[in-house]
Amino acid sequence: MTLLTDLADAITRGDGPRVTALTRQAIGQGTPPKGILDDGLIAGMAVVGDRFRVHEIFLPDVLLAARAMYAGMDELKPLLVREGIPSIGKVVIGSVKGDLHDIGKNLVGIMLKGAGFEVLDLGHDVPPERMVETAKAEGAKVIGMSALLTTTMPVMGEVVGLVKARGLAGEVRTVVGGAPVSADFAREIGADAYGFDAANAVDVIRELVGRR
Amino acid sequence: MIVSFAPAEIAPLRPAVLAQLGVPARAEAPERSLALLDEAAALFAGLVAAKGVSEPIGAADFEAVYRGEGRNAPDSPVAAIAPRAEHLHLFAVTLGESLSAEIRLRFAEDDIAVAVALDATASVAADEAAEALERRVEADLRASGWAAPDGAALRYSPGYCGWDVTGQRALFAALRPGRIGITLNESCLMQPLKSVSGVVIAGPRAIHRFRPTYPFCDDCETRTCRDRLRGLAQRAAV
Numbered sequence: 241m242t243l244l245t246d247l248a249d250a251i252t253r254g255d256g257p258r259v260t261a262l263t264r265q266a267i268g269q270g271t272p273p274k275g276i277l278d279d280g281l282i283a284g285m286a287v288v289g290d291r292f293r294v295h296e297i298f299l300p301d302v303l304l305a306a307r308a309m310y311a312g313m314d315e316l317k318p319l320l321v322r323e324g325i326p327s328i329g330k331v332v333i334g335s336v337k338g339d340l341h342d343i344g345k346n347l348v349g350i351m352l353k354g355a356g357f358e359v360l361d362l363g364h365d366v367p368p369e370r371m372v373e374t375a376k377a378e379g380a381k382v383i384g385m386s387a388l389l390t391t392t393m394p395v396m397g398e399v400v401g402l403v404k405a406r407g408l409a410g411e412v413r414t415v416v417g418g419a420p421v422s423a424d425f426a427r428e429i430g431a432d433a434y435g436f437d438a439a440n441a442v443d444v445i446r447e448l449v450g451r452r
Numbered sequence: 453m454i455v456s457f458a459p460a461e462i463a464p465l466r467p468a469v470l471a472q473l474g475v476p477a478r479a480e481a482p483e484r485s486l487a488l489l490d491e492a493a494a495l496f497a498g499l500v501a502a503k504g505v506s507e508p509i510g511a512a513d514f515e516a517v518y519r520g521e522g523r524n525a526p527d528s529p530v531a532a533i534a535p536r537a538e539h540l541h542l543f544a545v546t547l548g549e550s551l552s553a554e555i556r557l558r559f560a561e562d563d564i565a566v567a568v569a570l571d572a573t574a575s576v577a578a579d580e581a582a583e584a585l586e587r588r589v590e591a592d593l594r595a596s597g598w599a600a601p602d603g604a605a606l607r608y609s610p611g612y613c614g615w616d617v618t619g620q621r622a623l624f625a626a627l628r629p630g631r632i633g634i635t636l637n638e639s640c641l642m643q644p645l646k647s648v649s650g651v652v653i654a655g656p657r658a659i660h661r662f663r664p665t666y667p668f669c670d671d672c673e674t675r676t677c678r679d680r681l682r683g684l685a686q687r688a689a690v
Contacts, residue, residue, distance in 0.1 A: 254484050298475040300485035303565035310562055338617065338639040343473075346559075346568055361559070365639050390671040391617060420671045 243269070244279040247312070251284025252291075254304025256311040263312040273319040277356065281312045285354030292351075293439040299347065306350045327358035329449045330380040334366035335418075336395035341388035344418060347438040348384060355442050368399040375403075375412045381449050384441065385431075387418040396421070397429035404430070413448045417441050454632060455588060457502035457545075457581055463493065464576035472572040492569035496577065501548030503632040504585040506541045506652065514540045514651065517626050520610075520619030528614030529662045529677075530651070539598065539654040541589045543607065544629035545581040546647035547574055555645075574646045582607055582648040589652045604657040604684055609650035610640075613677065614668050617641075623649055660684055 243266050250258040259281075266276045288305040291297045333349050335342045342364045349359045360378055362370060375383050383403065385396045396416045403412050413432040416425070426434035433448055435441025469489055470481060481489075509517065514534060518524070524531070534540065551574055558567035590605035610619040620640040624630075627649070634647045642649065653660070664677050 295476075298479060298481075298485075299473045300470075300475065300481060300488055300565075300569070303568055304484050304488060307563075307565040310564070338641070340641050340645060343568065343571070346564065346571075350564055363559075365637070365641055389611065389617075390668065391611075 247280035248284035251305050251308050252287050254308050256308040259308040259312040263315040273316055274325050276316055281309050282356050285309055289351055289439050309354055328356045330358045330378055331382045331384055332360045332371055332375045332380045333384040334362035334371055335364035335386045336392050337365055337367045339387050339389050339392040340364045345386035348441045351438050351442045368402050371399050372402045372406060382413045382415060382445050384415045390420045400430045415445055453506050455504045457584055459497045459500050461584055462502055462577045462580040464573055464580055468576045469573050472576050488565055488569050492573045495570055496573045499551045499554050502581045504545040505629055505632050506543040506589055507627055509540050509542050517622045520622045523616035523618050525614030525668055530608045530615055533653055533659050536659040537653045537655040539593055541652040542627040543585050543652055544634050544649040545585050546632055546634045546644050547578055549644045552644040552646055578646045578648050586652050593654055602657050605652050605654040606660045607650050607652045
């Protein structure tokens with residue numbers, strides 16, 4: 241097993257201390273930071289995402305893998321910054337105004353970070369203006385919205401409308417998700433995509449930013 | 453009535469937290485996951501400061517509270533159940549601000565594993581606190597002479613089962629849960645976040661039974677009404 245596959249394996253096991261040790265070792269051996277990121281940390285999280293998708297593992301395992309990945313990122317981030325290696329894209333996420341449910345949204349955030357995105361998580365009860373203004377100010381490519389209440393779903397349409405009204409439709413893509421949300425609803429409000437679960441949300445966002 | 457709850461009284465059991473995290477009952481959680489839940493449980497015990505408030509309310513006054521801002525579903529369980537109640541009590545419970553602040557802090561610091569585990573623990577505990585208050589209301593009613601051998605008290609909350617969340621404003625005006633530190637924001641969400649409010653309806657057990665076939669039931673993903681009705685039947689059997 242090579243160092244980077246060993247690193248990816250430690251991610252899948254949620255073994256933070258080993259991820260830290262192996263990341264340090266890889267850096268010490270002169271492995272390019274981008275290689276450590278792509279073939280170690282992100283590769284490990286991709287396996288975690290696949291296993292989660294087929295219900296082989298569950299949310300606590302994903303959380304532990306994410307924690308392990310963050311431990312590796314703590315080591316790697318200064319090098320990525322120094323070498324000017326950008327993330328594959330910024331994504332603004334939040335539960336829409338009036339909605340306090342955010343476990344699903346948090347999971348999407350974890351898996352997006354695991355896939356190499358920079359995530360700006362605005363939390364819950366986020367007004368449409370804040371989502372759109374943050375996306376514009378931060379140069380985010382995607383706004384990901386979550387709703388668990390049928391009463392808050394219309395707010396997603398407001399966000400989509402605001403993106404268009406501000407002339408950002410080509411620049412900022414919109415993705416919706418959450419238990420009562422459907423592909424039909426996404427089409428109805430003019431959203432660019434619908435993610436039926438966290439893993440799928442990552443796939444559709446990758447597709448939207450052309451990183452498949 | 454203002455009450456405090458000891459942490460042990462509302463601390464959720466591990467299977468309930470695992471279920472909240474989407475882990476099926478049949479799944480075997482790995483040791484590391486259980487250690488994470490233990491870490492969250494220890495934090496929870498140190499931070500929780502659970503309180504509850506409840507007040508009786510007359511049928512006419514409750515009708516006005518329930519009407520709220522006129523945005524409820526045209527037909528709903530509470531609209532059918534409340535008029536047949538023998539006692540109505542508005543209630544609110546909270547786990548306190550320290551716990552919510554800790555969850556926010558953990559998210560902000562990217563300590564996502566503990567943040568989500570603590571959030572799930574607190575969500576289950578908030579329901580446990582609401583359940584504990586519901587039981588206390590029922591016990592107090594019986595202690596003060598509510599003689600209903602086939603009676604039962606069950607709680608209902610704005611935001612669920614056709615009771616629009618904007619109903620929180622009228623409920624808060626009548627109950628004043630600010631007394632235990634709960635406020636409403638402009639979206640009608642409670643602060644601290646881990647709080648539950650609603651009405652405890654006491655009356656013959658049969659009034660609580662309803663078929664989940666209202667139009668809004670199609671979009672409901674929680675379907676907790678089935679568990680609650682099952683719980684009601686179990687209580688009757690004890």
